[in-house]
Amino acid sequence: MLYRRFGRTELQIPVFSCGGMRYQYKWQDVAQSDVPADNQANLEATIRRAVELGMNHIETARGYGSSEMQLGKILPKFPREQLIVQTKVSPVADGKEFRKTFETSLRYLQLDYVDLLGLHGINNAELLDYSIRPGGCLDVARQLQAEGKVRFVGFSTHGATDVIIDAINTNQFDYVNLHWYYINQWNWPAIAAATRHDMGVFIISPSDKGGKLYNPPAKLVNLCAPLSPMVFNDLFCLSHPQVHTLSLGAAKPQDFDEHLKTLDLLDRAAEILPSILAKLEEAAIATLGENWVKTWHVNLPQWQDTPGQVNIHTVLWLWNLATAYDLVDYAKMRYNLLGNGSHWFPGNKADKVNELDFRQCLAHSPHADKIPQFLAQAHQMLAGEEVKRLSRT
Template identity: 60%
Template sequence: MQYRRFGRTNLQMPVFSCGGMRYQQSWNDIDPKTVEEAGQRNLEATILRALELGINHIETARGYGSSEMQLGYILPRLPRDKMIVQTKVSPFASTREFRETFEQSMRYLKLEHVDLLSLHGINNAELLEWSLRPGGCLDEARQLQRDGRCRFIGFSTHATTDIILKAIESDAFDYVNLHWYFVNDYNWPAVEAATKRDMGVFIISPTDKGGLLQSPPPKLVELCRPLSPIAFNDLYCLARPQVHTLSVGAARPSDFDEHVHALKHYDKAAEVVAPIEVRLRAEIERVHGADWAAAWSAGLPNYVDVPGEVNVQEIVRLWHFAQALDLVEWGRMRYNLMGNAGHWFPGVNAAKFDQAQIFAACGKSPFAERIPAILAEAHTLLHGEQQKRLSQSD
């Protein structure tokens, strides 16, 4: 395994983290007596495989159903000083609720402390305010830190880049969990801002959210050769020293294999991905045209600045990559979450919109005149059965 300094925490972080949102039995809290033996064995085998590979960062959340409880059956039996354990607790209007939720996490994990505590899902201005205001959740987390219950404090986010930048620029956090990978470049300014402040940078779900790369379309497989799409995306991220670790949401021990296999190219990551990136971008240009390929994301408004909160920025991104790289199934999965996943996937899809209002909202885009037609085309291509977040699946 390769390791990177996790910003000012000075933790030596493995470049892959063991994310805890897919190996648990349920997305709800369940009676410990109902935990199935086979499922628990799989979870424990997954953790042991991670540690065997040198992936000693175990990451979970209070919002991941039975994940913490099931981890609590194995973590206390493992060498505590050789693991980096992280959990995440959502911000609340009440710090009492935040504290009680944290205490529930610790009871489940059966640990005296966690190394990393995240404010989970600072996804909009209200949640940021709950976190940063005097006497808010961050102050409560700092008290937990002083009490020895956590070592470092960060935040995770699915927010628009402007909200992420405000959280980073508060200088209140030691690290950030955010989205950034080949098919989502929006948050690079946030990565750079975090680097400037020597914060740890954790990339959320680059395989699943990065294109459903566990089941890629044939076109993408061909364009990424001789690497797999997973390996390309991993190395694309790790070629940037600003990125410290990528989450692997393993559901079984074998889910680490393709990621670890990519590390044979680790020392030449930039060199290895360069020709593949050239091919991918050439194909995007062939499909969409050079002008669009060069500036398609410029000036697209955040959903809060669009009448009806149509998530123009996200819809255009999904359409862009679905059309160019055949990432249609991924696009459908993401598109049909809009309006069904609360602040985790905000805004609405393009089922209904006023063309004149969209045109006006997109005035800073060089393609403002095209955007209404693209939204309509995206809806035709991607609309289907409403999707739910994994945490809503039970």
């Protein structure tokens, strides 16, 4: 395993973290007696394998159902100083409620403290306010630090880049968990801001949210050769020293194996990546046209400012991925969250595009004339049964 300094925490964090949202039994709290023995055994085997590999950062959240409770049966069996344990609690208006929820997490984990406490889902200005206002969640987190129950405080986010940068620029957080990988590089300015503040940078779900890369389409496999899409994406992310760790959401011990191939390639990233990056760009241009590939996102309105609150940017992005790389299954999964993902995945689908007038909100887009028809094509290609966020299933 390779390690990087996790910003001002000074923790030496493994470049791969063991994420805790795929191996648990349920997305709701259940009694320990309800957890099947084989499920618990698989979770414990996954954690043992992670620690054997040097992947000693174990990451979970109060919102991950039975994950914390099940981890509480295995984590106390390791020497505490060997582990870096992170849990996450969503910010709420009432700081006392935040504390109560954290105490539940700590009790389930059967630990005296966590190394990292993330405020889970600072996705908009309101949730940032809940976090940083006097008496808010961050003040509670500071009290927990003073009591020895938390070592470092950060935040996770699915929010817009400007919201993430606003949170970073408070200089109140030690680290950030955010999305950034090959198919979604919008948050690079936030990573740059975190670097300026010497914060740890943790990449959320690069294999699942980064394209369902554990089940990639043949076209993407061919474009990423000689690497697998998963190893390519890992190498792409970790070739940037500003990125410290990638979360691997393992469902079973073997799920780490493909990722480990990345470790021996890191020293040669500058030699390996350019040809693959060129192939990916050429394929997108061949399918979509160079002008569109390089300028589709220019001057698009935010979802709040569009008729019907259609999330034009996200819909076009998913259409691009499905069209250029055959990432249809991934795009369908994400598209059908629209209208149903609350602040985690905001805005609506393009199902009513023929009834809406986008001329005003697209007035500054170089592709204003084409976008409505592309939105309609996207809906036709991607619409299906509505998808709920995992924590709501």
